[in-house]
Amino acid sequence: MSRHVVIVGAGPAGLAALEHALRAGARVTVLDQAESPGGQYHRMPLGADATRRQGFDRRLLAHPRCxxxxxxxxxxxxxxxxxLHLLRGQSDGGGRRRLTLVPDALVLATGAHDRTLPFPGWELPGxxxxxxxxxxxxxxxxxxxxRVLVAGAGPFxxxxxxSLLRVGAEVVAVLEANPFATVRKGWSSRPWRLAAHVGKAGELARYAATLARHRVPYRPGRAVIEARGTDRVREVVTAKVRADWSIVPGTERTHEVDAVCVGHGFVPQPELAVAAGCVLDGGFVRVDRTQQTTVDGVFAAGEITGIGGAITAAAEGAVAGCAAAGAEPAPALIRARDRARAFAERLAxxxxxxxxxxxxxxxETIVCRCEETxxxxxxRAAGDPACPGSHALKLGTRAGLGPCQGRMCGPTVSELCGGTERHHRPVVQPIRLGELAARTEGEPE
Structure with a gap:
C-alpha cells in the first residue's frame, strides 16, 4: 500500500514536494490556510508564465492520489x-471543522514572514x-x-x-540599508558560480529597467530610522548608515510620504516543527541530506530550513517529497538543491x-506592538538579575504574549536580550476556546 504523506503549506516548497511525492507513488494530503495554492510568491502572478503555473498547480491538486x-x-x-490536529474553515468565521490526521510521513513547508526591525514611529498607520x-x-x-518609500534590506x-508601480503608486525611492561595498562583495565572490543562476540575473535586469523607466532612485547604504505623524505616517526620516548599520551623523533627510513599506528579510515559521520535536539551528529547522529533520518521518523544506527564495524552496521541496514517499531522491534533485542553497548563502x-x-x-520606542512594550x-527587564531567562522576561514585560504570539517581535526581542530559545507551544496557532473544547470529527460522543 502506498505511503500517506501530509504536506503542510502549499507554497513553492509544498507544491514541489507534492509533485515528487505523487511521482513516487504516494497518497498525498496538502494543507494550507489560504484558499488557493502558491503562497506569497505565486499570489496572483502576472503574465502567461504565471497562468501556466496556476494550471500546473491545479492539475497536481486534482490528481486522484491527492x-x-x-x-x-x-x-x-x-x-x-x-x-496532526487541524481546523478546516475560514479562520475569521465560525463553525470550523475539527479533524485529525496520522500520516506515514509529514513534510513541513510552513514558510516565513517578513522581518521588520523596529524604529521610532513604526507602529503608525501607513x-x-x-x-x-x-x-x-x-x-x-x-x-x-x-507616495510610498520602500526600504530595508534584500532583493525582495x-x-x-x-508591484507598487504597477498599481499606480509613486515610489519615492528604494533604500537598501547595506552599503554598495557589502552588496558587491557578496554577489561578486566566486562569480563563476553565478552561471547556474542566469535567470535571477534576468529578473534583476528587469527590476532595474522598471525603476529606471519610472525614475525611482535605488540608494544603498541608507535606511529609514523614524516615521512621523499623528493619525498616520506623514513623513519619514532616512539616514546614511555604515556597514554595521550605525547612523552616520548629519546625513538625516526627511521625505513626505503617505505610506512606507519596510522589510529586512524574512524569519521562519518553525512553530509546528518545534511542536513535533525537531531540533533548530540558529532558528532554522535542522535537516539531513534528504530534508529529514531530527524526528523520524518528519521532513522540512523551504524557508523554515533557511531563507533562500522560491527556487531554493522548490528544490528542497522536491527532495523532501521524494524522500517522504519512501523513494531515494535522484542525484539530479540533490545537485539542484545544493546549487540553490549556494545561491541562498550568497544572498545572505x-x-x-x-x-x-x-x-x-x-x-520610548515600541518593540512589541501587541503589548506596547x-x-x-x-x-531594564533584561538587565534585572531578579528575573533571569526568557520566560521571566516575557512575564515581566508581556513582550511576545500578545495576539501575534511573538511572530512579529520574537526575533527582535531575542536579539536585543541575547536569547535564542524557541519554546514548544502546545497550541501552535490561535484557536477559539469553543473550538478547543469541541469534539473532533470521528471521535465517539
Missing part, C-alpha cells in the same frame, strides 16, 4: 501518536511590511499609498517596488542585518 484541503489550520501536533504591501498590490490591486524590495552574505541597528531606537522596559 487531497487538497484549503482553509486548513494545523494547531497542534501530538508527538506520541504523530497526530507603515507596512514589504510582504503586506506586495500582497495588497498583487492580490487586490490596491496600493498602500499614493525590488519586486515590491515593481550580500544582504546581512547590521548589528548596530539598535542605535536607531529610543527609550518599549525598548526601555525591555532592556
Amino acid at each position: 487531497q487538497w484541503w484549503p482553509g486548513s489550520t494545523v494547531w497542534a501536533f501530538d508527538r506520541v501518536e504523530s497526530r 507603515v507596512y511590511t514589504a510582504g503586506a504591501a506586495q500582497a495588497l498590490a498583487k492580490g487586490e490591486r490596491v496600493a498602500i499609498g499614493e 524590495l525590488l519586486p515590491v517596488a515593481e 552574505t550580500a544582504h546581512p542585518i547590521g548589528s548596530a541597528w539598535r542605535g536607531w531606537l529610543r527609550e 518599549t525598548y526601555g522596559e525591555l532592556t
Whole structure:
C-alpha cells in the first residue's frame, strides 16, 4: 500500500514536494490556510508564465492520489501518536471543522514572514511590511499609498517596488540599508558560480529597467530610522548608515510620504516543527541530506530550513517529497538543491542585518506592538538579575504574549536580550476556546 504523506503549506516548497511525492507513488494530503495554492510568491502572478503555473498547480491538486484541503489550520501536533490536529474553515468565521490526521510521513513547508526591525514611529498607520504591501498590490490591486518609500534590506524590495508601480503608486525611492561595498562583495565572490543562476540575473535586469523607466532612485547604504505623524505616517526620516548599520551623523533627510513599506528579510515559521520535536539551528529547522529533520518521518523544506527564495524552496521541496514517499531522491534533485542553497548563502552574505541597528531606537520606542512594550522596559527587564531567562522576561514585560504570539517581535526581542530559545507551544496557532473544547470529527460522543 502506498505511503500517506501530509504536506503542510502549499507554497513553492509544498507544491514541489507534492509533485515528487505523487511521482513516487504516494497518497498525498496538502494543507494550507489560504484558499488557493502558491503562497506569497505565486499570489496572483502576472503574465502567461504565471497562468501556466496556476494550471500546473491545479492539475497536481486534482490528481486522484491527492487531497487538497484549503482553509486548513494545523494547531497542534501530538508527538506520541504523530497526530496532526487541524481546523478546516475560514479562520475569521465560525463553525470550523475539527479533524485529525496520522500520516506515514509529514513534510513541513510552513514558510516565513517578513522581518521588520523596529524604529521610532513604526507602529503608525501607513507603515507596512514589504510582504503586506506586495500582497495588497498583487492580490487586490490596491496600493498602500499614493507616495510610498520602500526600504530595508534584500532583493525582495525590488519586486515590491515593481508591484507598487504597477498599481499606480509613486515610489519615492528604494533604500537598501547595506552599503554598495557589502552588496558587491557578496554577489561578486566566486562569480563563476553565478552561471547556474542566469535567470535571477534576468529578473534583476528587469527590476532595474522598471525603476529606471519610472525614475525611482535605488540608494544603498541608507535606511529609514523614524516615521512621523499623528493619525498616520506623514513623513519619514532616512539616514546614511555604515556597514554595521550605525547612523552616520548629519546625513538625516526627511521625505513626505503617505505610506512606507519596510522589510529586512524574512524569519521562519518553525512553530509546528518545534511542536513535533525537531531540533533548530540558529532558528532554522535542522535537516539531513534528504530534508529529514531530527524526528523520524518528519521532513522540512523551504524557508523554515533557511531563507533562500522560491527556487531554493522548490528544490528542497522536491527532495523532501521524494524522500517522504519512501523513494531515494535522484542525484539530479540533490545537485539542484545544493546549487540553490549556494545561491541562498550568497544572498545572505550580500544582504546581512547590521548589528548596530539598535542605535536607531529610543527609550520610548515600541518593540512589541501587541503589548506596547518599549525598548526601555525591555532592556531594564533584561538587565534585572531578579528575573533571569526568557520566560521571566516575557512575564515581566508581556513582550511576545500578545495576539501575534511573538511572530512579529520574537526575533527582535531575542536579539536585543541575547536569547535564542524557541519554546514548544502546545497550541501552535490561535484557536477559539469553543473550538478547543469541541469534539473532533470521528471521535465517539
